[in-house]
Amino acid sequence: xxxxxxxxxxxxxxxxxxxxxxxxxxxxxxxxxxxxxxxxxxxxxxxxxxxxxxxxxxxxxxxxxxxxxxxxxxxxxxxxxxxxxxxxxxxxxxxxxxxxxxxxxxxxxxxxxxxxxxxxxxxxxxxxxxxxxxxxxxxxxxxxxxxxxxxxxxxxxxxxxxxxxxxxxxxxxxxxxxxxxxxxxxxxxxxxxxxxxxxxxxxxxxxxxxxxxxxxxxxxxxxxxxxxxxxxxxxxxxxxxxxxxxxxxxxx
Numbered sequence: 001x002x003x004x005x006x007x008x009x010x011x012x013x014x015x016x017x018x019x020x021x022x023x024x025x026x027x028x029x030x031x032x033x034x035x036x037x038x039x040x041x042x043x044x045x046x047x048x049x050x051x052x053x054x055x056x057x058x059x060x061x062x063x064x065x066x067x068x069x070x071x072x073x074x075x076x077x078x079x080x081x082x083x084x085x086x087x088x089x090x091x092x093x094x095x096x097x098x099x100x101x102x103x104x105x106x107x108x109x110x111x112x113x114x115x116x117x118x119x120x121x122x123x124x125x126x127x128x129x130x131x132x133x134x135x136x137x138x139x140x141x142x143x144x145x146x147x148x149x150x151x152x153x154x155x156x157x158x159x160x161x162x163x164x165x166x167x168x169x170x171x172x173x174x175x176x177x178x179x180x181x182x183x184x185x186x187x188x189x190x191x192x193x194x195x196x197x198x199x200x201x202x203x204x205x206x207x208x209x210x211x212x213x214x215x216x217x218x219x220x221x222x223x224x225x226x227x228x229x230x231x232x233x234x235x236x237x238x239x240x241x242x243x244x245x246x247x248x249x250x251x252x
Contacts, residue, residue: 023239040196044189102200116128131197135190155168
């Protein structure tokens, strides 16, 4: 019997070889969340409505707690189903229509649900990774980049490397203003985006740019593999071969 055409992930996520999934599952789950957040933020920006914007970062911790509770409630439905069965904007993204972006969110949402059905959780808290967690990560990184301690160190380096033509204090104050503005902008768009993503329906379809995204996922997984204590070069190469072969499945 002739072989069927190769079928790419995500159709094969639930049937992917266990060894391959062990190497890629957590990275796949996190990547799906960051894609949904990025697409959601793009949708919110396109609305250009102040009603969707949070004015300040006041109450950020309360917001995160509420969203994490909502995430847990949503994931509870997936968990029950499993038990019963025993089981940052690219040019291409910017060119998508609003409807296309919403469909893409639904596709990545389906991918994430498939990872949950395979029992995937984040290693730090043993819970599935969420869009809320992705937003929190981006906020933390932006806050670090805008922190006084970091910018003080950078400003001294700038003054040295420019021979004093750019003063440390001048550069510091410029970057502090930029960092604060960027942090507030991320917060204003990120909060409604997190809630917006939760309203999207799943779509059992391939993301439009899956091939490119799969390459990024494999790269991220490789970094994770390389950071494992005691991992040898052979271990890394063998793991990558396993993951590369997981990109497609062939049915007889």
